[in-house]
Amino acid sequence: MTINRRGFLGISGAAIAVSAVAPGLRLIELAEGRAPDQAVTPKQRWGLLIDAAKCADGCTACIDACHEENGVTGNNRPATDPQWIRKVTVEDNTTGFRQSFPVMCQHCEHPPCVDVCPTGASFKRADGIVLVDKHTCIGCRYCMMACPYKARSFIHEVTTGQKTHAPRGKGTVESCTLCVHKVDRGDNTTACAVACKKEGHEAILFGDLNDPGSEIRKRLKQKPSTQLRPDLKLNTGVRYQGV
Amino acid sequence: MANIHYRPFEGCTTGFYGVLAVLAGVLLAALGAAWYMEHNGHWVTGMTNQVIWGTPHVFAVFLIVAASGALNVASISSVFGRALYKPLSRLSGLLAVALLAGGLMVLVLDLGRPDRLIVAMTYYNFKSIFAWNIFLYVGFFAVVIVYLWMMMERKMNVYSKPVGLFAFTWRLILTTGTGSIFGFLVARDAYNSAVLAPMFIVFSFAYGLAIYLLVLMAAMKGSGRDLGDVVFTRLRRLLGVFIAGSFYFVLVYHLTNLYIAQRHGIEEFILLNGGIYTQMFWIGQMLVGGLIPMVICFHNGLGRSRALVTLACLLVVIGGLAQMYVTIIGGQAFPMQLLPDKTLVSSGFFDGVVASYRPSLPEILLGVGGVAIALLLTAVAVRALPFLPESLADAVADPHHKAA
Numbered sequence: 001m002t003i004n005r006r007g008f009l010g011i012s013g014a015a016i017a018v019s020a021v022a023p024g025l026r027l028i029e030l031a032e033g034r035a036p037d038q039a040v041t042p043k044q045r046w047g048l049l050i051d052a053a054k055c056a057d058g059c060t061a062c063i064d065a066c067h068e069e070n071g072v073t074g075n076n077r078p079a080t081d082p083q084w085i086r087k088v089t090v091e092d093n094t095t096g097f098r099q100s101f102p103v104m105c106q107h108c109e110h111p112p113c114v115d116v117c118p119t120g121a122s123f124k125r126a127d128g129i130v131l132v133d134k135h136t137c138i139g140c141r142y143c144m145m146a147c148p149y150k151a152r153s154f155i156h157e158v159t160t161g162q163k164t165h166a167p168r169g170k171g172t173v174e175s176c177t178l179c180v181h182k183v184d185r186g187d188n189t190t191a192c193a194v195a196c197k198k199e200g201h202e203a204i205l206f207g208d209l210n211d212p213g214s215e216i217r218k219r220l221k222q223k224p225s226t227q228l229r230p231d232l233k234l235n236t237g238v239r240y241q242g243v
Numbered sequence: 244m245a246n247i248h249y250r251p252f253e254g255c256t257t258g259f260y261g262v263l264a265v266l267a268g269v270l271l272a273a274l275g276a277a278w279y280m281e282h283n284g285h286w287v288t289g290m291t292n293q294v295i296w297g298t299p300h301v302f303a304v305f306l307i308v309a310a311s312g313a314l315n316v317a318s319i320s321s322v323f324g325r326a327l328y329k330p331l332s333r334l335s336g337l338l339a340v341a342l343l344a345g346g347l348m349v350l351v352l353d354l355g356r357p358d359r360l361i362v363a364m365t366y367y368n369f370k371s372i373f374a375w376n377i378f379l380y381v382g383f384f385a386v387v388i389v390y391l392w393m394m395m396e397r398k399m400n401v402y403s404k405p406v407g408l409f410a411f412t413w414r415l416i417l418t419t420g421t422g423s424i425f426g427f428l429v430a431r432d433a434y435n436s437a438v439l440a441p442m443f444i445v446f447s448f449a450y451g452l453a454i455y456l457l458v459l460m461a462a463m464k465g466s467g468r469d470l471g472d473v474v475f476t477r478l479r480r481l482l483g484v485f486i487a488g489s490f491y492f493v494l495v496y497h498l499t500n501l502y503i504a505q506r507h508g509i510e511e512f513i514l515l516n517g518g519i520y521t522q523m524f525w526i527g528q529m530l531v532g533g534l535i536p537m538v539i540c541f542h543n544g545l546g547r548s549r550a551l552v553t554l555a556c557l558l559v560v561i562g563g564l565a566q567m568y569v570t571i572i573g574g575q576a577f578p579m580q581l582l583p584d585k586t587l588v589s590s591g592f593f594d595g596v597v598a599s600y601r602p603s604l605p606e607i608l609l610g611v612g613g614v615a616i617a618l619l620l621t622a623v624a625v626r627a628l629p630f631l632p633e634s635l636a637d638a639v640a641d642p643h644h645k646a647a
Contacts, residue, residue: 063591079291079593088590090582098588103581112429118373119366138363139355142373144295148430148579150592153292154355157284170284171355228581232429243582 036184045109045128045209045237046178048193049216049225052101053242054203055196060087062102062204065195069179071163082153082168084176085192090243099243102192102204105130105151105176106228107237113143113152122173128209128237129178137172144173148229151175178206178237209237247330247639249395249629252466259465259626266619273612276605277352285355288606293598294575299353301567302610305450306346306617307380307421308443309563311414312451314339314387316478317394318414321407327477327640330632331459336391337621337630338455339414343383345617349609372423379417386410395629418444425570432509433574438499442492446563449485453536453559456482458621460553462631471637472547473644479552483540486533486559493528512577512597513569520573523565532562572600 066085074081085104107130113122114130121137124130144152152175159168165181168174179190193204207216226243227236252259280288290297316335320328351357367374390410393403422443428434456478463470497514500506513524536555539545546552576598580587587595625631637644
């Protein structure tokens with residue numbers, strides 16, 4: 001194939017135009033990302049996809065990483081020590097098939113904990129992350145009564161080793177923050193997901209449920225998934241596959 | 244009806260001051276217990292991340308429910324125009340305020356951060372039934388105090404009927420709110436039911452009247468005033484009706500749950516194999532708090548005995564606390580499931596197992612402290628102001644009464 005002069009100029013011109021405009025378009029995309037001082041928007045809906053088939057029995061890497069990342073410490077009193085994430089084992093009622101997977105705050109679209117909180121301390125951010133405002137939590141524990149997932153813990157005693165990004169205080173309620181400090185920093189992952197990947201399991205995937213191009217959306221589109229307590233129609237931000 | 248004369252408790256008998264001293268002692272112990280729990284954190288109590296609301300809530304909710312019920316006697320007079328109840332009205336309003344104060348004290352002192360009460364008063368989430376309740380409780384104090392003023396100030400007596408109607412409506416909404424604290428909880432099988440609101444209203448009738456009758460008998464006897472059989476018989480039979488009403492609602496609640504396959508687990512737990520909760524239900528709530536006092540109240544032979552009716556009232560109170568224990572703690576102890584057709588068999592966080600709970604001494608002390616402050620407020624008030632009629636003898640209460 002031979003290209004005449006006119007054709008060459010045309011293609012070159014188009015290539016130059018694309019290379020000139022494309023970064024600009026990319027810049028627009030980046031500009032739509034959020035600066036730290038900007039409010040979160042409902043454009044994103046952060047969530048997790050947990051593949052129970054990949055979750056290894058006896059592995060607690062996600063729990064250890066979460067508690068390390070957020071300075072969640074206990075006092076060797078299992079009934080009152082806080083847990084932001086835990087591994088549960090379920091058994092099929094008919095077949096007896098057993099499997100384990102991690103459970104944490106499910107970051108519901110319609111969180112019962114937010115509905116019942118008298119002071120509004122329990123709240124949902126525009127990007128779907130459900131949090132507790134430590135300044136207005138009065139420790140009534142109504143949110144813990146309301147949560148179907150037992151995702152929340154009451155801080156039963158004085159805390160030590162707090163992290164600046166995860167303030168904790170005796171007499172208030174806390175739960176998984178979806179590593180909100182990492183999300184806001186733009187890490188685009190959570191401590192549990194990182195730890196699980198490091199262990200080679202990749203059972204936990206963090207991502208934007210609103211973004212059709214995100215890995216989490218692609219995987220959710222490929223295979224069936226479920227929510228915990230689907231009967232309650234809370235539209236959880238944490239989804240499960242392989243259960 | 245003859246003119247009713249009210250008089251404060253007279254005389255400074257050692258007995259009266261003895262009662263005050265005992266109540267004050269219990270209250271001090273309760274405050275000490277609250278300080279101990281707040282200082283150390285809730286791990287020193289029986290409460291855990293599984294059983295989140297413990298014995299203080301049992302007492303607090305019982306007292307709040309009883310408070311609204313105690314107002315009924317006044318409502319029967321003002322709203323339903325029963326003259327026989329008129330001399331009983333002031334004490335009814337007083338007990339309503341005192342019991343609510345007791346319940347709220349326990350509730351607030353059991354918060355993780357009671358020092359943030361001001362936050363609860365200034366930040367509101369109006370979707371929360373708890374937030375509504377803050378208004379309902381504070382409003383109840385205001386409404387009942389105004390109602391007492393209308394009843395106790397001769398010039399204002401004409402307004403006692405409309406204000407009484409308002410107070411009656413308010414108390415119905417208040418108990419609806421208290422029942423809905425549980426009724427609106429979708430997560431747990433024991434709750435999430437509209438019937439809890441009317442059920443709590445009927446419970447309140449029984450608890451409130453039982454406490455009212457106990458206090459009335461003690462106060463009249465303690466101040467050497469007559470309490471005739473006319474008033475006494477009317478109140479004890481009314482208590483019997485309220486206990487029967489409670490039975491009806493408990494029956495409807497459990498029948499509804501038994502019809503829903505998803506709820507068979509919790510019903511089996513409460514009614515059959517829940518250990519302490521099953522015992523508390525059948526022995527505490529049904530037998531001790533229901534059947535026995537109902538028989539005493541309705542039986543014309545047994546019901547004549549003041550001692551037996553006093554016992555019946557005490558049994559209603561004990562049964563009421565048992566009912567709250569079953570509802571509040573039993574409802575939390577029963578495990579939640581995460582997925583349909585799958586049973587949670589284990590976790591590092593007590594999933595899938597019946598949560599254990601043992602009330603600790605400080606919790607019990609705090610709860611009993613709520614009762615103590617309610618009685619203390621009542622005792623001081625009847626000493627200071629004319630809440631009690633000089634006599635409730637049959638001839639005074641019912642001029643048409645002819646001695647047999």
